[in-house]
Amino acid sequence: MELNQTADFTKCCKDSGFLMVVKCRRENSALKECLTAHYTNPDFYEECKMEYLKEREEFRKTGIPTKKRLQKLPTSI
Template identity: 45%
Template sequence: MSSHDHPHPATEKEVKGVLAVGGAGGPHGLGDPNDQQLRKVEQTILIPKIMRERTRIEKCKPEYEAFEACGKEYGLRGFYKCREENTAMQTCMGSWYSDPDFIQECTEQYLRERTQFRRTGIMKPKDERVGSKAYREKMAAQKAAAASAQSSLPP
């Protein structure tokens, strides 16, 4: 049977989406909470997004902060001046991106969050979703508040 013979051929959007082709199902029409299969978009975009954010804030934090400080110091010249810091950060992040245990850990984190969403129909607030802009802004605000509190302490 060709795709032309199928009564409901899968559209490009369905194939690339997070929900399974052929229907969502589940208690809220968001997919089966017990489904552990990953779609291509989850494997190539959503899980790597979690990996990038976790390496930045957990695994390679000193390297990231050194690169960030260098960039702030040199501005646009940082592209040239901060090569050493950038290389250290990229090396650290690359080692985690190829670590099978870390990949599995991030995949399991994603599946737990997806299962919870499919079960309840309630998404985590944006500022709690690792990888979202709101999450990064929340972390930056917390970092700034901590730095401000630290600088206001007497010597």
Template identity: 60%
Template sequence: MEATKSEEIQLRCVEKDVLIPKMMREKAKERCAEKVEAFNHCCKESGLLMVFKCREQNAALKECLTFHYKDLEFFEQCKQEYISEKLEFERTGIPAKNRQQKLPTSM
């Protein structure tokens, strides 16, 4: 039943054009973690010369991220996850980031 519910959800432009792409960027960074790490490592070691010395790592990172940004299946996956989070928020009133936090065991 939930699958039909998520198919019926009408997303606002801000959700389709801003919020879901933001989720895609975050997930793409996770999927490209190796390239992100290589670029960060190069930048730390190169200092001010990073613009010149890290071109190869930067190009590899951009290529990886762009691959995911253009993947329609990845967009659909993020869209469905966004809809699930939205429905859960409507049901509980608790944002996704707060749902994942553990309550303190003692006060």
């Protein structure tokens, strides 16, 4: 996904407040097009699938979710 579309949409929403539904239609459409292009890309699908399978395999070995494994342990106990 292009970082630009995400940043544009985020900025528009922050700047518009409650009016974002009306004011950010163009940015929302650009973001949807970008996401759709990635979701229909077979290479991207395979990359995501392999990442998921790797994380699942690691969880089955350790019983610890990826998020918890990546957190730093406290240095003083």
